[in-house]
Amino acid sequence: MSKSNERNYGVYDLCVIGAGMCGVPAARHAINYARHATTKPYKVCVIGPEETQMIPDRDIWSAHYDEGRITRMSDPNWIWSLLARRSIQRYRKLEQDTGINFYSEVGSLTVGAEYIPVVQKTANDTGISVATLDNSQLQSKFPFLNFGDEDIAIYEAQNAGHISPRKLVRAQLIAALELGCDVIREIVNQVTEDNLLNGAPVMKVKTDSGRTIHARKVLIAVGCFTEFRKLLPVEPNLIFSPQTVTLVQITPEDAHRIEKMPSIIYRGKGAANWPGDALKNKDGAVGYYLLPPIQYEDGKYYIKMGHWDELLKGFLTTAKEVQEWFLGNGDENLGKQLEQAIINVVKDIKILGVHIDRCVTTRTPTRRPYIDLISPNLGVLLGGNGYAAKSSDELGRLAAHMMVDGCWKEQQLAWDHFKLQTK
Ligand SMILES: Cc1cc2nc3c(=O)[nH]c(=O)nc-3n(C[C@H](O)[C@H](O)[C@H](O)COP(=O)(O)OP(=O)(O)OC[C@H]3O[C@@H](n4cnc5c(N)ncnc54)[C@H](O)[C@@H]3O)c2cc1C
Secondary structure (H helix, E strand, O other): OOOOOOOOOEEEEEEEEHHHHHHHHHHHHHHHHHHHHHOOOOOEEEEOOOOOOOOOOOOOOOOOOOOOOOEEOOOHHHHHHHHHHHHHHHHHHHHHOOOOEEEEOOOOEEEEEEOOHHHHHHHHHOOOOOOOEHHHHHHHHOOOOOOOOEEEEEEOOOOOOOOOOOHHHHHHHHHHHHHEEEEEEEEEEEEEEEEEEEEEEEEEEEEOOOOOOEEEEEEEEHHHHHHHOOOOOOEOOOOOEEEEEEEEEEOOHHHHOOOOOOOEEEEEEEOOOOOOOOEEOOOOOOOEEEEEEEEEOOOOOEEEEEEEEOOOOEEEEEHHHHHHHHHHOHHHHHHEEEEHHHHHEEEOOOOEEEEEEEHHHEEEOOOOOOEEEEEEEEEEOOOOOOOOOHHHHHHHHHHHHHHHHOOOOOOOHHHHHHHHOOO
């Protein structure tokens, strides 16, 4: 996707800044939606850099440079559940339209004791089909996994599993290009309101390379990089959470042996035979998320695990800290605990290699994304809270409609849920 397709539209109707998980679907949905509302073409561009190495002379990357993100309709929170449901229902169509397969429907398992009733209740209330597994059902259905004697689970066999965030973004880009979206591979340096254009204000978007792009409206969807450039006249209340993940490389034979493994979210006491205190919080509870074997672009199979935020030493507060985190090696101690926890949970795997990776999730005090207008011409789509990959298509759709309409017409989800909070 390196080729620029620019049609040189002059003044765009909408410029989306951030060609990531949420920005690209926003651009795609905006063109689609506006098409039905007007006979004139709706000119959209999405601006953002391609995937790059984490090297010191760069400061902007993305939260989607990976092959595995858990997807599931079930959730303790009905809003996230609905966002995921609407997105998941569109995955297969997007795959067919673009020829990019990004979705593996291997199912999802929420294990433990603590929030199983809450997830079950949300699933019941929203009509999501899940099965509750008692401890013996859990052990017999997944004999290659090692859980505790008290653990029970919610198993979502359909409409759940994992997606490749890289491939999903690629599919969204192809679909957006197909609709006539311009993809501009630059970093935006500044967004300002410019002089009136035929009586209406116009937004001026300046890039790092010195180029200027004009648009009637601008949507900012830059993930954790809001403060890296002068994009907004306000400071959104965002918390940047440093994430460490461990990927263990396993053999193709092991990957095949455990191919029925679903994506897993765990919150419980662990098993008595788990050695040590890997991933235990101060109350003795263990928490992690775990992806089944996925073949990465190097052809090798990896199992990936990440941790809960309560094990963090602290959050990142400045752009400099975010940049330093991306350029570092993650939290090595956490990385080692994650490796041990994978060995504890997935029985009898031969480990060929271990790789510790790092990333940043963008949290909001509401734990919901911000989808809001700062002015009639400037909107935000920020704050994935670590959950937005699976729901990015619907988040993009909601933001796109808000930008095209200039207001919130969505009925089932009130705008109040997504209102921006500033510092
Ligand atoms: C380790 C980890 C595990 C996760 N696991 C899951 C999971 O299992 N399930 C799930 O649903 N979600 C998960 N997430 C969360 C999910 O990946 C994020 O919520 C999602 O990527 C956020 O999308 P976004 O578009 O807001 O940000 P991003 O995907 O980061 O996209 C932002 C884009 O903006 C671009 N940009 C930034 N600044 C500028 C600028 N000035 N000019 C132009 N472009 C700019 C960036 O290059 C980037 O491409 C996980 C996240 C992490 C880090």
